[in-house]
Amino acid sequence: MAGGPGRANTPPHMQKVCTIHLTVGQVEPCPGPRCPFWEKGKVGLEPGCALEGLELALDRPDLAAYLLGVRAALEEARDEREREAAREAFARAVTPPGLAGR
Secondary structure, X not given: OOOOOOOOOOOHHHOOEOHHHHHOOOOOEOOHHHOOOEEOOOOOOOOEEOHHHOOOOOXXXXXXXXXXXXXHHHHHOOOHHHHHHHHHHHHXXXXXXXXXXX
């Protein structure tokens, strides 16, 4: 897609929409690399939304609202300690029962 997701030079009809915003009834363009959940891509993997690759129930409004809160905390973190606290909250949310603490 020309310009990448969420880019101003991408025609509006071609912009990717943020999945978690859409689940809570908001249509927002995907912020792409500006989003804390964005994966830069690795050998053999395209850059993209890390949440979409986790097999989470992203169609659940309660989970989407929680993830938007985690994303906001990551975006607003003033230092590494606050970023780490937000990352830990996210890890707790996506760790299956029985695997916590391993």
